[in-house]
Each structure stands twice: as structure tokens, then as C-alpha cells.
Amino acid sequence: MSYAMRSLVEDDNRYLKSFQLFRECSSEHQCMQDFIHVILPDILASIGEGKANLNVMGVGSGAGEVDLEMFSELRLKHLAVTVDNQVVEPSAQQLDLYKVLVSQKPNLDYIKFTWNKMTATEFEKDWREKNYTKKMDFIHMIQMLYYVKDPCATVSFYQSLLDKKGKLLIILVSSESGWGKHWKTFKTQLCNTESSHTVTTGDIKTYLDSKTVSYQSYELPSQIDITECFTDGDQRGELLLDFLTEVLNFSSTAPAELKARALELLRHPDCSKEVEGRVRFNNTLGVLVIDPLQ
Numbered sequence: 001m002s003y004a005m006r007s008l009v010e011d012d013n014r015y016l017k018s019f020q021l022f023r024e025c026s027s028e029h030q031c032m033q034d035f036i037h038v039i040l041p042d043i044l045a046s047i048g049e050g051k052a053n054l055n056v057m058g059v060g061s062g063a064g065e066v067d068l069e070m071f072s073e074l075r076l077k078h079l080a081v082t083v084d085n086q087v088v089e090p091s092a093q094q095l096d097l098y099k100v101l102v103s104q105k106p107n108l109d110y111i112k113f114t115w116n117k118m119t120a121t122e123f124e125k126d127w128r129e130k131n132y133t134k135k136m137d138f139i140h141m142i143q144m145l146y147y148v149k150d151p152c153a154t155v156s157f158y159q160s161l162l163d164k165k166g167k168l169l170i171i172l173v174s175s176e177s178g179w180g181k182h183w184k185t186f187k188t189q190l191c192n193t194e195s196s197h198t199v200t201t202g203d204i205k206t207y208l209d210s211k212t213v214s215y216q217s218y219e220l221p222s223q224i225d226i227t228e229c230f231t232d233g234d235q236r237g238e239l240l241l242d243f244l245t246e247v248l249n250f251s252s253t254a255p256a257e258l259k260a261r262a263l264e265l266l267r268h269p270d271c272s273k274e275v276e277g278r279v280r281f282n283n284t285l286g287v288l289v290i291d292p293l294q
């Protein structure tokens with residue numbers, strides 16, 4: 001990455017704004033909703049072995065909307081349970097939003113929230129130092145593994161926390177998405193920093209297969225309308241471009257030649273489809289549901 005370019009994740013505020021805009025412009029929210037309400041319920045039904053209290057953990061939970069959506073399905077499958085929910089999230093701003101959401105939602109008394117303002121790696125270190133032996137029934141990492149230094153080692157540690165019938169849910173972009181192709185081309189020039197990596201479910205599957213770990217996988221087709229990125233000076237387009245490249249103020253800090261090539265690839269048929277004058281970037285997500293260590 002050029003010295004003038006900084007990673008978007010270094011600016012909590014702009015990251016949050018660009019992530020919210022990305023969610024607004026993409027069908028990701030809808031495809032996650034479909035997954036949570038159609039496929040996830042059976043997965044949730046299989047956890048817990050009839051226990052009265054379930055241990056759940058969200059790693060990189062953000063503002064908690066997706067977590068609470070999943071809890072609504074968990075509750076339907078385990079009517080009388082109580083839940084201990086560990087939230088692992090390094091952003092104070094996101095944690096505050098999550099706490100506000102919890103305070104506004106009725107009927108969450110069955111969940112005890114423990115807030116851990118930490119990265120996944122800090123939490124792992126803390127857990128190891130304290131020699132905790134508690135086992136988890138359900139752990140989820142949704143759109144988070146991009147931000148850890150060693151995604152496979154992180155998967156391996158959190159899998160080791162699963163109870164016998166537990167599940168580790170991972171959602172990332174699929175290697176079939178435009179992201180996979182974009183990253184392959186610009187891996188060294190753009191978002192490959194200490195705190196941000198180009199990992200897809202394809203990479204995690206390769207790792208799991210090499211360790212003969214058992215898992216189920218699903219693909220969730222989704223798109224992002226990136227049309228505004230191609231209008232010079234368009235503020236929303238520039239904010240979205242930051243999210244797509246993971247570079248802070250990409251439009252003003254990227255060398256002209258790199259910017260031109262990145263924009264060209266973003267609208268290339270390998271990454272996007274043009275439909276009725278709109279450019280729709282392939283944002284297909286991959287879901288992995290990992291079983292405990294045998």
C-alpha cells in the first residue's frame with residue numbers, strides 16, 4: 001500500500017459511516033435475514049442438548065442488529081432457556097449502539113450480556129491467561145475475520161471453545177464474489193494491512209479441509225449498487241469506495257493510475273453486472289457452520 005494511503009479501519013467514525021452506507025446500498029441485509037430466518041433455525045435447534053442455559057458468543061458483533069435477530073430465532077427453538085452472551089467487539093462506538101439497541105428491545109431479560117471491549121485476539125489471550133474452561137454452544141463471527149492477523153488460527157481457537165453439540169458460524173464474502181476477484185488483483189496495493197486482510201470463505205474452507213474439520217457451507221447471493229462510485233466528487237460514492245477498497249479517503253489519496261484501474265475492475269463483468277444503468281457489484285456471501293473438534 002502506498003505511504004499516502006491509510007487503512008479505513010484506522011478511522012472508527014468513517015468506517016462506521018461507510019459500513020452503514022454499504023448496508024444501505026447492498027442486498028446483504030436481506031440475504032442475511034433470509035439465512036437467519038430460513039436456514040439458521042434448524043442449526044440453532046441442534047445446539048445445546050436440552051440445557052437450561054446456553055452459552056453464546058458474538059465476535060465482532062458491531063451494533064448488534066444481526067445478533068438480536070439471531071436471538072429471536074434461538075428463543076423460538078429453545079423456549080425456556082436463559083442465555084449467557086459474551087460480546088467481543090473492539091469498537092466503543094459500536095458497543096454503545098449495541099447497548100442502546102438492547103435497552104430499546106423488549107423481552108430480552110433471558111439474556112445476560114457481558115461486554116468485552118476487545119479484539120478477537122485480545123479476548124483469546126485473556127481467555128488463555130485466565131485458564132477458562134467454559135464451553136460455548138453457539139459462536140458467531142459475521143463479517144469479522146478480515147480484521148484479525150491470522151484468520152485460520154482465530155477459527156481454530158474459537159472452534160476449540162465449542163461444547164459437544166456446539167456450532168461456530170462464520171460469514172464472509174465468498175471467493176465467487178466480486179470481492180474475491182478484486183482482492184486477487186489488488187491484494188498488495190490496497191487493503192492488505194496489519195489490521196485488514198483479504199480472506200474469503202474459500203480460504204477458510206481450504207484450511208478446514210486440510211485439517212479434516214467437519215462443516216456445512218452455504219452461498220448467499222447478494223449485490224451492492226456501486227453506481228455512485230463512478231461519479232467524480234460524489235460524496236456517497238467516495239464513502240462507498242473507501243469501504244470497497246478499505247482505504248481511507250481512497251479517492252483523494254490513491255495514485256491516479258491505481259484509482260483508474262481499481263474503478264475499471266469494480267465495474268468489469270468479473271465483478272459486477274450492469275442492469276438498467278446501475279452497476280451491481282457481486283457481493284455473494286459464504287456461510288460456514290463448523291462442528292466442534294472431535
Ligand SMILES: C[S@@+](CC[C@H](N)C(=O)[O-])C[C@H]1O[C@@H](n2cnc3c(N)ncnc32)[C@H](O)[C@@H]1O
Nearest residue numbers: 060061062066091094119120142143144147148
Ligand atoms: C463489518 S462489521 C460487522 C458487524 C456485525 N457482525 C454485523 O454483521 O452487522 C465488522 C465488525 O468487526 C469489528 N472488528 C474489527 N476488528 C476486530 C477484531 N480484531 N476482533 C473482533 N472484532 C473486530 C468491527 O469493529 C466491526 O464491528
